Amino acid sequence: MTVKKSHNNFIIGCCITGVMLLLILLGAFWTPYDAEAMDTAAKMQAPSFTHILGTDNFGRDIFSRVLEGAGTTLFIAVNAVCAGLFFGILIGAFTGWYGGWIDEVLMRIADVITAFPSILLALVLISLLGSGKSNIILALSLLFIPSFARVVRSEYAKQKELDYVRNAKLMGVGTPRIMFVHILPNVWPVLLSSIAIGFNNAVLAEAAMSYVGIGVLLPDASLGRMLSESQAFFFSAPWYALSAGLTIVLLVLGVGLISDGLGEWDNA
Amino acid sequence: MNTLKRILTLLLVLAMLTAALCGCKGGKSGKAEKNELTVGIAQDLDDSLDPHKMTAAGTREILFNVFEGLVKPDENGNLIPAVASAYTIADTGDTFTFTLRDGVKFHNGATVTVKDVVYSIERVAGKDSEKPLIAQFSAIESVEATDDKTVVIKTKEPYLEFLSYLTAAIIPDGSNPADGLVGTGPFRFVSRKAQENIVLERFADYWGTPAHLEKVTFKIIENANVLVTSLKSGAIDLCAHLTATQAKELGKDFTVAEGSMNLVQAMYLNNAYGPLTDARVRQALCWAVDRQSILALVNDGMGSVLGSSMYPAFGKYYNDLSGYYTQDTEKAKALLAEAGYENGFDLVITVPGNYQIHVDTAQVIAEQLKAIGVKCTIQTVEWSAWLENVYKNRDYQATVVGFDTSAAMTAQSLLARFQSESGKNVCNFQSAAYDAVYAKALAETTEAAQIEDYKECQRILAEEAAAVYVQDPCDLVGMRSDLTGYTFYPIYVMDLSRVYFTK
Numbered sequence: 001m002t003v004k005k006s007h008n009n010f011i012i013g014c015c016i017t018g019v020m021l022l023l024i025l026l027g028a029f030w031t032p033y034d035a036e037a038m039d040t041a042a043k044m045q046a047p048s049f050t051h052i053l054g055t056d057n058f059g060r061d062i063f064s065r066v067l068e069g070a071g072t073t074l075f076i077a078v079n080a081v082c083a084g085l086f087f088g089i090l091i092g093a094f095t096g097w098y099g100g101w102i103d104e105v106l107m108r109i110a111d112v113i114t115a116f117p118s119i120l121l122a123l124v125l126i127s128l129l130g131s132g133k134s135n136i137i138l139a140l141s142l143l144f145i146p147s148f149a150r151v152v153r154s155e156y157a158k159q160k161e162l163d164y165v166r167n168a169k170l171m172g173v174g175t176p177r178i179m180f181v182h183i184l185p186n187v188w189p190v191l192l193s194s195i196a197i198g199f200n201n202a203v204l205a206e207a208a209m210s211y212v213g214i215g216v217l218l219p220d221a222s223l224g225r226m227l228s229e230s231q232a233f234f235f236s237a238p239w240y241a242l243s244a245g246l247t248i249v250l251l252v253l254g255v256g257l258i259s260d261g262l263g264e265w266d267n268a
Numbered sequence: 269m270n271t272l273k274r275i276l277t278l279l280l281v282l283a284m285l286t287a288a289l290c291g292c293k294g295g296k297s298g299k300a301e302k303n304e305l306t307v308g309i310a311q312d313l314d315d316s317l318d319p320h321k322m323t324a325a326g327t328r329e330i331l332f333n334v335f336e337g338l339v340k341p342d343e344n345g346n347l348i349p350a351v352a353s354a355y356t357i358a359d360t361g362d363t364f365t366f367t368l369r370d371g372v373k374f375h376n377g378a379t380v381t382v383k384d385v386v387y388s389i390e391r392v393a394g395k396d397s398e399k400p401l402i403a404q405f406s407a408i409e410s411v412e413a414t415d416d417k418t419v420v421i422k423t424k425e426p427y428l429e430f431l432s433y434l435t436a437a438i439i440p441d442g443s444n445p446a447d448g449l450v451g452t453g454p455f456r457f458v459s460r461k462a463q464e465n466i467v468l469e470r471f472a473d474y475w476g477t478p479a480h481l482e483k484v485t486f487k488i489i490e491n492a493n494v495l496v497t498s499l500k501s502g503a504i505d506l507c508a509h510l511t512a513t514q515a516k517e518l519g520k521d522f523t524v525a526e527g528s529m530n531l532v533q534a535m536y537l538n539n540a541y542g543p544l545t546d547a548r549v550r551q552a553l554c555w556a557v558d559r560q561s562i563l564a565l566v567n568d569g570m571g572s573v574l575g576s577s578m579y580p581a582f583g584k585y586y587n588d589l590s591g592y593y594t595q596d597t598e599k600a601k602a603l604l605a606e607a608g609y610e611n612g613f614d615l616v617i618t619v620p621g622n623y624q625i626h627v628d629t630a631q632v633i634a635e636q637l638k639a640i641g642v643k644c645t646i647q648t649v650e651w652s653a654w655l656e657n658v659y660k661n662r663d664y665q666a667t668v669v670g671f672d673t674s675a676a677m678t679a680q681s682l683l684a685r686f687q688s689e690s691g692k693n694v695c696n697f698q699s700a701a702y703d704a705v706y707a708k709a710l711a712e713t714t715e716a717a718q719i720e721d722y723k724e725c726q727r728i729l730a731e732e733a734a735a736v737y738v739q740d741p742c743d744l745v746g747m748r749s750d751l752t753g754y755t756f757y758p759i760y761v762m763d764l765s766r767v768y769f770t771k
Contacts, residue, residue: 038635040564044513057513058565058631131647213491213621218646219634232493232624236517 010261016254020247024074027067035064036219044237054239056229062243069221070247076136076216077202081195083141088148089191093179095149096156107153110146118143118201119208131214140205144198151194155187189262196259200252207248223248303482303769305751307762308495308504310622311651312463312488318445319437320392320401324655325531325672325760329508330486332761333468333479334375335437335451338366338385338419341677345581345758347431350476351380351438351452352419361426361713362409364434366419373473374440375449375456382413387441389421389434403684403691404433426713432678454479454765463488468764480753480768490651492624499746506747506754508762511625512568515744522746526570527756529743531670532577532682533626535617535633535736540696541665548607550733554593555600556640557633557736566628570742576726577671577682579740581758585679587723589737592730600640612641618658618667621648625741630668633736659694670741672760679722680710686725686734697734 033051039059047054053062095103113121125139159165160183168178209215210224218225223244230240313327319335322328340350349355353369372380389411394400407430409422423430440450449457454476455468466486470479487504489495496514498504499522515524535553543549559573572580575589604610615637619630627648634644644666649657658664673681685692688703702725709721730737745754753766 036635036638038561038565038632040561043565058628132645213648218627218648219631219644228493232496232514233517234497235519 007261009257009264013254013257013259013261016250017258020070020251020254021074023067024071027064027071031061031064031067033061033064035068035221036060044233046237047239053243054237056226056237056240057233062226062240065221065226066223066243066247069223069226069244070251072133072216072220072222073203073206073224073248073251076133076140076206077199079137080140080144080202080206081198083137084144084198085148085191085195087141087145089152089184091145092149092152093156093184096153097160097175097179099157103153106149110149113143113146119205122205122209123214126209126214131209132217133220136206136209136215140202143205144202147198148191148194151191152187155190156183159183159186193259193262196255196262199255200259203248203251203255303480304485305481305483305506305764305767306485306487306504307764308489308498308507309486310488310490310492310495310509311620312490313460313466314462314652315655317449317457317460319439319449319451320388320445323659325670326651328672329760329762330466330468331437331449331451332453333455333484333764334449334453334457335439336453337435337437339431339434341435341757341759341761343755343757343763345583345677347435347677350435351385355431357428357431361428362423364421364423364431366421366434368417368419369475372452372475374452375471376440377473378440380438380452381441382416382419383441385419385438386411386413388436388438389419391439392436402433402436404430404680405436425711428715429678429680432681455484458483463490477765479765481764484764490622492622492627496746502748506745506751506767508743508745509623509625509741510744510746511566511628512570512742512744514624515746518746521749523749523751525745525747525754525756527743527745528572528579528581528758529670529741530579530581530758530760531672531740532574532579533629533668533670533738533741534574534577535630535666535668535738536671536695537666537733537735538662538664538696539698539734540662543607543609543613544665546607547732548603549609550736551593552600552603552607552640553637553642553736554733555596555603556642557593557636557738558595559590559738561636562629562632563739565632566625567742570744571739574737574739576730576737577686577735578679578722578726579682581740582677582679582682584719585722587726589726589730595636597639604640604642610641612643615642615644616647616665617644618647618649618654618664620651620654620669622651623669626668626670629738633668633738662694662696668738677759679719680706683722683725683729686729695734697729697732699728699732699734702728702732 042055042059044057045051045055051061053066056062091106095106121143122139126135129135165178168182206215207224210222211228215224216222226244227241230244234241309326311326315324315327316322319331322331336350338350338352339347342348351369351372352366354367356365368382374380392401393405393408400406407423407427409424412420414420437451439445443450454471454474456471458467458469460466465488468484470482472478489498495507496517499507500518509529537544537550539545563569563571573590575592576587578586580586617630617634619626621627630646634646637644658667683706684690686697686702687706688698705721705724709718712718712721750769750771751767752770753768755763755766
């Protein structure tokens with residue numbers, strides 16, 4: 001029973017994410033219209049066959065903008081998660097493996113970072129660094145490091161006592177090799193759901209920052225920015241807000257379901 | 269257990285939704301009965317509330333309700349006596365004689381005397397400070413009270429236009445606006461909460477027609493979209509400077525009054541920045557832009573296209589240069605190539621994000637400039653950051669904003685900032701030819717010659733492309749349908765003394 005259910009979540013999640021990724025990939029190479037081309041004659045049009053998601057207040061094709069915006073969001077999320085993951089694994093591995101005062105110091109720093117609401121910290125970083133794609137990635141990845149580091153650290157602390165690690169040590173395998181070739185693969189399953197959660201947080205954080213206007217710079221399309229621009233026209237052009245909003249929901253939902261599925265898989 | 273939880277959550281969400289919706293409606297009730305108005309404004313008044321020191325148009329438009337000068341502008345652009353009841357200008361053009369109006373009261377209850385007038389004029393002329401607070405007041409030779417009803421102001425040179433600057437606020441003798449704002453206008457200043465609101469109250473002892481409204485609260489909402497939703501929800505009753513798209517969103521429960529913003533909206537260029545030091549590059553930008561389509565995209569075609577730093581409401585001073593540049597991509601590319609930028613360049617446009625019209629205009633310009641290889645990114649900043657970085661420190665490449673006439677409705681108020689040495693030369697525009705003609709204009713003794721000089725100034729600005737002039741935007745004021753009496757002026761002010769509830 002439970003096994004079946006977990007498959008469902010996983011499969012639906014994969015389908016949604018797969019379709020979204022395909023669309024975004026498509027958007028990277030081809031969009032039905034130039035996402036930034038304005039058209040005086042086609043302002044605020046409802047969805048139709050020429051513009052399947054309608055047009056915005058500048059006569060820009062919303063479908064093209066959604067594709068491009070989702071691409072931007074995905075780019076930022078993937079990069080932020082990868083960067084956060086890289087440093088998270090490094091820090092987590094060392095602190096978990098060696099312990100001692102470095103462990104104490106780094107983990108307390110991580111505590112301090114996590115004690116702040118992440119969006120607030122991101123705002124502070126952005127106001128120091130200035131907005132723009134690369135700065136958002138930098139800010140988000142800094143915020144993600146502690147959460148990854150914590151997961152990795154606890155796994156390492158657990159794994160280093162296990163027999164296969166002790167054996168490897170006795171056989172004279174070098175420490176770096178044990179850490180990253182022997183232990184790391186065993187940490188992955190636990191990490192996967194953190195990655196999924198991290199990815200979703202990154203998508204939402206980017207959207208939130210662009211929504212309040214400190215994220216992606218104009219005229220680049222971004223889902224969050226579209227959402228903020230569209231709210232003024234919510235009643236006369238609901239398709240605008242819905243397209244951007246639903247895209248965010250689908251992106252997050254897909255990955256969320258996958259992560260749920262993975263979790264239940266483990267429990268089963 | 270699980271189902272129960274879900275039902276509970278659903279109920280909670282429903283409860284919150286109803287509460288939120290009720291809140292929307294609740295805001296509207298009772299305001300008309302109390303005769304109180306809430307106006308949404310896009311920026312805080314953080315330049316200065318001192319009427320002699322304020323620089324931002326957004327500050328001026330509100331303090332217009334609180335302060336008055338010897339004369340004040342009316343809705344037709346004429347100067348009418350205010351604190352003075354009459355004035356005469358000597359034939360020599362350098363002596364202005366004002367007769368005080370009887371019984372004009374300050375908001376603190378005191379009656380305005382010649383002492384107050386002399387103090388105010390001297391304060392603006394810089395008696396206590398190193399520089400005059402309003403640059404044009406350096407022209408003053410003397411201010412004298414000849415009897416207890418008459419003030420005579422003499423200028424060093426004949427200076428007819430100086431009358432326009434005597435709209436400068438009259439404040440009580442010896443007072444400092446930093447210790448409390450006391451003026452003579454139809455509204456009394458009550459309080460200001462930074463980033464939140466400014467409250468004005470009706471001044472019952474006003475010498476003219478008193479205001480209809482008891483109390484006006486200006487609510488600061490530095491997000492253009494939130495402004496519109498607040499208006500719709502009833503959190504604010506009136507909001508000026510909407511774009512056509514925003515106004516359309518309001519629907520039938522609101523009145524939209526249409527006027528002109530009386531701004532020179534342009535993409536102002538930092539003439540001291542890299543590629544923009546070359547006049548050919550600036551001209552190329554002018555040729556690359558299609559102003560008509562900007563108007564069409566931003567404001568449904570409403571507004572007037574401008575070609576230089578003056579708008580049509582100026583009548584005789586206005587030199588119609590709106591056709592000086594038309595969109596010609598080839599010409600623009602050729603000019604760029606000539607200047608050594610055949611592949612274009614990157615340009616950062618800094619825009620105050622609280623003004624939707626400027627953000628929208630910047631987006632259209634960015635899109636149009638792509639055709640000549642100029643790749644723009646738009647940096648939206650907060651109003652205070654804009655004032656600091658762009659206006660004060662001139663640390664920017666290009667910016668889209670509108671400049672108004674500042675203190676007075678004179679041609680020079682829109683042209684003075686382009687003098688090479690002007691402290692307000694945001695564009696860092698340097699032109700010996702312009703400086704010469706401008707100086708000549710000031711020295712002219714006949715009006716006709718002066719007008720010709722001012723027109724020449726405008727032509728030079730267009731020719732040397734000090735900025736990419738765009739438009740005088742149409743001003744759409746959205747308000748509750750039971751409000752009426754909003755009056756447009758040919759300058760950037762918001763006169764609330766005539767606004768009233770019909771019910």
